[in-house]
Amino acid sequence: MTTHTASLREFKMPDVGEGLTEAEILTWYVKPGDTVTDGQVVCEVETAKAAVELPIPFTGVVEALHFPAGTTVDVGTSIIAVAVAGAAPAPVEAAPAAAVQAEPEPERREVLVGYGPRTGSVQRRARRTNGAAAAAAPAPVVAPVAPAAPVAPPVPTVAEGERPLAKPPVRKLAKDLGIDLRSVLATGPNGVITREDVHAAAATAAGSVVEPVVPVVEQPAVAPAAVPALPAPNAAGDVRVPVKGVRKATAQAMVASAFTAPHVTEFVQVDVTRTMKLVRKLKESGELGAGVRVSPLLLVAKALLTAVKRHPEINASWDEAAQEIVIRGAVNLGIAAATPRGLIVPNIKDAGSRTLSQLAVGLGELVETARQGKTSPADMSGGSITITNVGVFGVDTGTPILNPGEAAILAFGAVRDLPWVHKGKVVPRQVTTLALSFDHRLVDGELGSKVLADVAAILEYPKRLITWG
Structure with a gap:
């Protein structure tokens, strides 16, 4: 690993809960060479209690991501190295065995409950200072919907290298439905992508146009969870789902x-x-x-x-x-x-x-x-x-x-x-x-x-x- 200098800062996995000891990195929003600013979200992690987006506490240039998405990391372990703003980035030597590469990630079959397996490589893009690169979407898990009138096919809403504008719940919905936000037609104020936009894009991708309908059951406090996508069965026909x-x-x-x-x-x-x-x-x-x-x-x-x-x-x-x-x-x-x-x-x-x-x-x-x-x-x-x-x-x-x-x-x-x-x-x-x-x-x-x-x-x-x- 690179020898630390005065210009290199390490961001460690924080305890985002109460006494939690580890968290799994779900998605990286940056890659080596990207510029990050104080407070910018760089990744999403899942603890034993919830999924949480992590903002970085300083400004600089990403030197290295020490772990790929899908890795469970102990609290207190450095997950990303950043050369502070205004200083030349220090050279990055070979990272530990678990370190991530700057190239697209290989196919990953491990599945977190509620997410489908990633079926191909994940392309990392450069990002704006105030935004993060969109993560690859998992296999779609579509909730019950009702038919509606046809709409125009979605068209890209942002230039290459930019992050689409959408609120966190909308990003979560897009991830669950397997929709790349870069391909969604934004109808919200100032080019913000709405939930309806994501549902329309999902309908088009599925080959039939649908209108979003949120199922409401009279009695429950929360809607039943969507059936999670499962990994492919092995030669014996068994399906193994990682418990995490x-x-x-x-x-x-x-x-x-x-x-x-x-x-x-x-x-x-x-x-x-x-x-x-x-x-x-x-x-x-x-x-x-x-x-x-x-x-x-x-x-x-x-x-x-x-x-x-x-x-x-x-x-x-x-x-x-x-x-x-x-x-x-x-x-x-x-x-x-x-x-x-x-x-x-x-x-x-x-x-x-x-x-x-x-x-x-x-x-x-x-x-x-x-x-x-x-x-x-x-x-x-x-x-x-x-x-x-x-x-x-x-x-x-x-x-x-x-x-x-x-x-x-x-x-x-x-x-x-x-x-x-x-x-x-x-x-x-x-x-x-x-x-x-x-x-x-x-x-x-x-x-x-x-x-x-x-x-x-x-x-x-x-x-x-x-x-x-």
Whole structure:
């Protein structure tokens, strides 16, 4: 490796989460010889919690990329060398075995969950000072769409060597659909590429013109993750998917939780007909605010928060070192979300202090951020109690595993029309099944039963939100 001089700066892999030890380099936006400026994004990495873009903290000329895309690098390891602005770049000798070449990358078959295999070489381009070269797109993963009128084929919107103008969520969408932003016709202000532009380009590339439609399911907090593209099968017909990033961390956490905390799960069926009527009324009236999305999950969340307020001991964690039960002051409500990168549990900070309208806004923001794949490590840290919405998959109930460090998790099942005894008669009612798993070290059967019973009682008679809240 080149001997460091006063003009050479090394940028090390930072800890972008809380105590994370490694991250995988997903995409490089620069190559040796490119000029970079302080604050410019040079690469995207994935940690065990989220995908994050890394800005470089100084200005200069890229000397070397020490690792190719797809490499998992320990926190604190130098990933890029930059000659500071105003000084001649130092010569670059042979890099370590893992160092990247300035030539196009060879085909790579490793696949991160939610991304298709790269089917060819990746051309690195020169970039503007204020932009980054577009990364090669993975194999397309197309969400359900609806037909629309034909549109003109996309044409290039930027000159060679320039980076198209688009917001991070739009870049993520283009990556998922396998669209090169350089070929997309921009219709946004000042030549900015919009989500609709990307969908139109994807339709043309697929041979049929389509209009973007974001599937909206009535009950879930987040849309189900797109089916990830898989690697090609081997000679025996087996498909091997590398376990890394979010999926690896989830697997480790679930094993630790399942074999550390003694789980107990209780179930209850609830007539939620009145709750579903209230959901419809709130939607029609718009009284929670313009553009605020109202769903059954919103009232389930509010019911759980009310039950926690009545029984604060459920909002707790186990301190093994101190042999103490820690009852949390704030309720950070986690919502389990299935994403293309795997299961994540972002949480709404201090959800217990929010009004119904504020809670609805918080859920909406959580949904949108998760859909865009931009949930930050901070949003997934510090949760104290969780809801998992298995009803979105048509599942009645389950025995959810605790999110590590939490005392309880509530599963919300599908809402179905079932025969039910109501006012002495068997009539069709809307019924769901709730399941509450809890850590029996700090939550006994009485406490767990009271919390679950309170949630059920509120959902059966949602007016209790007023009298109990």
